[in-house]
Amino acid sequence: MGAGIGAGLAILGAGLGIGLIGWSALSAIARQPEQKGAIQVNMIVLAALVEGAAIIALLVICFGLVNKIS
Template sequence: MTITGIAAIGAGLAAIGAGMGIGRIGGSAMDAMARQPEIQGKIQTSALILAAFVEAVALFGVVAALIV
């Protein structure tokens, strides 16, 4: 296996991890909103910020894997 193949595997794992993380954030936010609808705005804002952080880490992982 070449270094390009290993980099592709690393980039794929970073993308899979990001998808799983955002899915968990979204699911937990929906559960929280169903339990306490009066604070829906705060939960939604927090979920969007957390999703942005997960995407940033995943993008860093993909770039780092492809640079190697």
């Protein structure tokens, strides 16, 4: 039960984080269109870091389940 809640929170946090990154990047591009390239690069790097953290959280949960079962 706890692993399911943990997996759900990890995915929810990653989705919220990527959504906030995208929203902030779009508002920054709207304010300074000439910086579009730099903002997009930073947005992609941050989204990858958030996604990586979510994948690591899910792996920890999966390994915890495997060790608990066997």
